[in-house]
Amino acid sequence: MNASRYSPLIILFALVSAGIVSAQNNINPYFSGQGILATLNAARQQLAADATLVVIAAAGNTDFNTGAGTIALRFDPATGSSTVWAYLFYSPSLKQQLMLAGVDIPGTGMQAFPTESPFPIPAGLTAMLKTDLPFAGSNTLPARLSADSVYLRYHAELPGALPQTLAYAWMNPADSAMLPAEFPRTSPIWTIQYSGGGDSTMTCRVSGATGAIICARDAAATAPVDEHGRLFPQLTAAPNPVSGRVSVLVELPVEQPGDISVALYDAAGRLILHPVALARSGREYAAEFDLTRLPAGRYYCRARCAGWVGSVAIVR
DSSP states (O other), rough: OGGGGHHHHHHHHHHHHTTTTTTTGBBBBGGGGGGGHHHHHHHHHHTTTEEEEEEEEEEEEEEEOSSSOEEEEEETTTTTSOOEEEEEEEEEETTEEEOOOOOOTTEHHOOOOOOOOSSSSOOGGSSOOOOTTTTOSGGHHHHHTTTOHHHHHHHHTTTOOOOOOOEEOOOOOOHHTTOOOTSTTTSSSEEEEEEESSSGOEEEEEEEETTTTEEEETTTSSSSTTTTSSSEEEEEEEEESSSSEEEEEEEEEOOHHHHHHHEEETTTOOEEOOOSSEEETTEEEEEEEOOHHHHHHHHEEEEEEEEEEEEEEEOO
């Protein structure tokens, strides 16, 4: 499971099992960093002394009717606070996980409520989160989000929209390789997802280290668009899988002056090859790579031009 898409049902299940869902009026919104210490102490008591935090997640907009009342799981993009944050811990010695829902109750303080997660931790998400980075806290998200033109346009068109989920986690190398260089592979990122179908679906990513942000909307569930509604470059590779040479066709949304950057990267985001040939015809580029000497695995061809970035996976 992708940690950036943790279902709100996980958090709801934690609250139901803990028996506090009727305490809606006694829950204070708080920032993600404010629940780390209490949940970490609880995890080291209930799981193992070497328990480490691997994911922070929240439901953005969910109402849960308990029969005795309704609890609202809300993330507020204007403040960066949420009524409930979920903290996922992992013990290297036990190779087990524990998820805790942090709840701030007036007069009581931060409480950690455990539950069993129905999802295993992906292998790439067993490393400890870096929570001391400049943009690791949810309180930094409002300023970063409001600096992105795609995000601002989205909310101008859909002023009442709230994210479905958000999470602070390590990205797997294959996904991180497709992000711009301003997203260091050595730091986790925030992923904020809006889901509504068509162009009301949007994903924003914020680097915990640099604060770099990139938001992309879906146009009729096809390719992401930039702030002007233009599609990103479309890349196709053939043959794919490949054992020798592969041809990559790069089609720009519109014809652009200037140079294009095309290169091949490995799954960790490292530059591996430049094309042995690159030809242009209008808004199309044809690049050729020779993978003969490369080990088997998954690689990514990435193209950049006029501020656009596109990529395609190639299997050797």
